[in-house]
Structures are given as structure tokens and as C-alpha cells.
Amino acid sequence: MPNTLNPLELIARRWQPSARFVERAALATVIMAVIIVVTGxxxxxxxxxxxxxTWPTCTAESLTPTPAMGINGIVEFGNRALTGVLCVIVGLFIIAARARHPRRRSLTRLGWAQFWIVMGNAVVGGITVLTGLNPYIVSSHFLLSTGLLTVAVVSWKRAGEGDGEPRGLVARPVRQLAFVLVLATAALTVIGTVVTGSGQHAGDASKDVHRIPLDWQEITQLHVDFVYIVVGLSVALWFTLRAVKAPAAPRRAVLELFGCLLFQGVIGYVQYFNGQPELIVGLHMFGSTLVWIGVLRIFLALRDRGPVPAAPESTTAATDAGDATETASPAEQPAKAPAAR
Incomplete structure (x- = not known):
């Protein structure tokens, strides 16, 4: 009985995406992860x-919102529908990574990790609705989205480099300083979700929505304290990278992070002193994704895995020859040599 090929194997035999296409597909997952956070x-x-x-349908009788539900039903359902778009983008990355030769299992695993995080977060989103916007579930919903963004950024970086053993571009203490920056930024993000859970934007006009029973201003001050820690670590890392004459890529990444932190700091103070206006809070959430991406890019830029593996010439030649044979008309086929008499 002949072996049955799975669909991904069949695609890989007929389509050879370029390394650049795979990298762009990985970047698309990063963009979609940011969009999911902002629309959430x-x-x-x-x-x-x-x-x-209710969930998974919009109402007990309808999958989609009804006209009586107004703009709120459209906004909520639109966010749910974006999950489907995200799945398509992640699926494209998985297919492209699988079809690329030589096969890179690390990339396909990262793609599948994104897929399962999306599925898990969809379930958590449903629990959020069914529990009446429990603030702890809402926080976990956001943190899972941040986890998705993390894996997407790693996928993007891995798609543009090889599979060699990681080689540090700076001394170990410098890499440890960068790791501390990652941890501090992660703590800043977690505290930000607590600020959200105890703040005034409960997510629904109902006064019955439960909030985290903490003093919002005190948690906000803790959040600001961690902002100063992250800024201080970023400055320290910048001077350290200059002192050790680190490559240009990580130093440029730190400068880009400074820009994100400046944007985020201005937005944060504007929202704090103006009563948390919705638009400004939304910009602050967008800024938080940029800061997290910037910190991850610094950390990942401090090691090297070599160039992206090139596709085998035999595979490329066979694909080109097969395409030429399939597209040639009978008149273009080479004439057979006459048989010897």
C-alpha cells in the first residue's frame, strides 16, 4: 500500500518559497499579533x-451580532473575526516554512506554537465573556496575546538566520544585562495588566463588572517605577555596548527602543493627567507592544546563528526542469534522434 503524503508534504513538493518570502510571512505574524492586542x-x-x-456564538440564537446590539456587538464580533485572519496568516507561515528546502523544523515548530497559542487564547476569550469580564481572566487574555507576540518575534528573527549553534557577539555579562532588561520589561507588562484590571475601563458599561480590589493609583505608581527601571537598564546597556564595541545591529536596536520608550512615556503621562481618555489608552497599549518587540530584538541581536541555509541546487534544478517540461508545447519538445539502421 503506497505511503499517503500529508497536505504539507504535497505542497512542499510543488512549491519552493524563497527565504525572503518565509521571513516576510513571519513578519506578517508579528504585525497581526500587534493588531490583535490593539483591537482587543x-x-x-x-x-x-x-x-x-455569550460564546462561541454572539447570542444564543445567532452566530453574528444583531442590529439591536449596535456598535458594541460589531466591535466585539469584529475582534473575534480577526482571530480567523490571524489563523490564516499563521497558517501561511507554517506552510511556507514547511515547503522551504532545506526543511527547518525549528521554524515549523514555532509556527505551530503560534497556532496553539491562538487557539488557547480564543478559549480564554470565551471564558472572559462567560465570566462577565472577570479582570483576572482579562489579564491572562492579554498576557497570552503577549506570549503570541513573543513567539512571533522569535519566528521572525529565526526566519532570517541559520540553524547553527548560537554564538555570542558580546561577552556573557553583557548578554545577562540584556536578559535582565527582558525580565524587567516583562514585569512592567504584567503590572500594566493589573493597572488595567483595577482601573476605570472595565470593558462594559455595566456597573456590575468586577475589578481587582487594589488601589489603582498605587499600582500605577509601581508601574511608573518599573518604567524608570527599564529606561535605566536600557541606558546602561547602550553605554555597555559602546564600551565593548558591540556590532552595529544591537546598538541600533537599543536606539530604536529609546524611541519607543519616549513615545510610551509621553503617552503614559498624557493619559494619567487627563483622566484616562480612551484613544490615549489605546495608543499606550500599542506602545507597549512596540517596547516589548524592541526589547526582544535587542536580546536576539546579541547572538549569531549564521546565514539562512540555501536551497539545494539539485532541488532547484529539478523544479525548474519540471516546470519547463510541463509548460512546453509539443512543437517545442526536442525532436527524437532517428534510429540507427
């Missing part, structure tokens, strides 16, 4: 968290 924030800020009062 829009659901909360427009008080549309219960725009669809």
Missing part, C-alpha cells in the same frame, strides 16, 4: 466586552 484593547475601551453576551 479597543473592545475594552469602547465598553464592548459583552457586546456579544
Amino acid at each position: 484593547g479597543a473592545v475594552r475601551l469602547t465598553e464592548s466586552g459583552l457586546g456579544c453576551p
Whole structure:
């Protein structure tokens, strides 16, 4: 009985994406992960968290929102629909990574990791609705989205480099300083979710939405303290990289992080002193994704795995020859030599 090929293997035999295409597909997953975070924030800020009062359908009788539900139902359902778009983009990355020769299992595993995080977060989103926007579940929903963004950024980086053993580009203490920066930024993100869970934007107009029973201003001050820690670590890392004459890529990444931190700091102070306006809070959430991406890029830029593996020439030649044979007309086929008499 002949072996049955799975669909990904069949695609890999017929399609050879370039390394650049795979890298762009990985970048698309990063962009979609950012969009999911921002649109999720829009659901909360427009008080549309219960725009669809149940899950997985929008109402008990309808999959989609009804006209009576107004803009809140549209916003909530639109965020759910974006999950499908995200799955398509992640699926494209998985297929492209699998079809590329030589096969890189590390890339396909990262793609599947993204897929399962999306599926898990969809379930957590449903639990969020069914529990009436429990703030702890809402926080875990955001943190899972941040986890998805993390894996997407790693996928993007790995798609543009080889599979060699990681080689440090700077001394180990410098890499440890960068890792401390990652940890501090992760703590900043977690504290930010607590600020959200105890703040005034509950996600729904109902006064019955439970909030985290903490003093919002005290948690906000802790959040600001960690901002100063992250900025201080970034400055220290910048001077350290200059002192050790690190390659240009990580030093440029730190400068890009400074720009993100400046943007985020201005937005943070504007929202704090102006009563948390919805648009500014949304920009602050967008800024948080940029800061996290910037920190991860610094950490990943401090090691090297060599160039992207090139596709085998035999595979490329066989594909080109097969294409030429399939597209040639009978008149273009080479004439057979006459048989010897």
C-alpha cells in the first residue's frame, strides 16, 4: 500500500518559497499579533466586552451580532473575526516554512506554537465573556496575546538566520544585562495588566463588572517605577555596548527602543493627567507592544546563528526542469534522434 503524503508534504513538493518570502510571512505574524492586542484593547475601551453576551456564538440564537446590539456587538464580533485572519496568516507561515528546502523544523515548530497559542487564547476569550469580564481572566487574555507576540518575534528573527549553534557577539555579562532588561520589561507588562484590571475601563458599561480590589493609583505608581527601571537598564546597556564595541545591529536596536520608550512615556503621562481618555489608552497599549518587540530584538541581536541555509541546487534544478517540461508545447519538445539502421 503506497505511503499517503500529508497536505504539507504535497505542497512542499510543488512549491519552493524563497527565504525572503518565509521571513516576510513571519513578519506578517508579528504585525497581526500587534493588531490583535490593539483591537482587543479597543473592545475594552469602547465598553464592548459583552457586546456579544455569550460564546462561541454572539447570542444564543445567532452566530453574528444583531442590529439591536449596535456598535458594541460589531466591535466585539469584529475582534473575534480577526482571530480567523490571524489563523490564516499563521497558517501561511507554517506552510511556507514547511515547503522551504532545506526543511527547518525549528521554524515549523514555532509556527505551530503560534497556532496553539491562538487557539488557547480564543478559549480564554470565551471564558472572559462567560465570566462577565472577570479582570483576572482579562489579564491572562492579554498576557497570552503577549506570549503570541513573543513567539512571533522569535519566528521572525529565526526566519532570517541559520540553524547553527548560537554564538555570542558580546561577552556573557553583557548578554545577562540584556536578559535582565527582558525580565524587567516583562514585569512592567504584567503590572500594566493589573493597572488595567483595577482601573476605570472595565470593558462594559455595566456597573456590575468586577475589578481587582487594589488601589489603582498605587499600582500605577509601581508601574511608573518599573518604567524608570527599564529606561535605566536600557541606558546602561547602550553605554555597555559602546564600551565593548558591540556590532552595529544591537546598538541600533537599543536606539530604536529609546524611541519607543519616549513615545510610551509621553503617552503614559498624557493619559494619567487627563483622566484616562480612551484613544490615549489605546495608543499606550500599542506602545507597549512596540517596547516589548524592541526589547526582544535587542536580546536576539546579541547572538549569531549564521546565514539562512540555501536551497539545494539539485532541488532547484529539478523544479525548474519540471516546470519547463510541463509548460512546453509539443512543437517545442526536442525532436527524437532517428534510429540507427
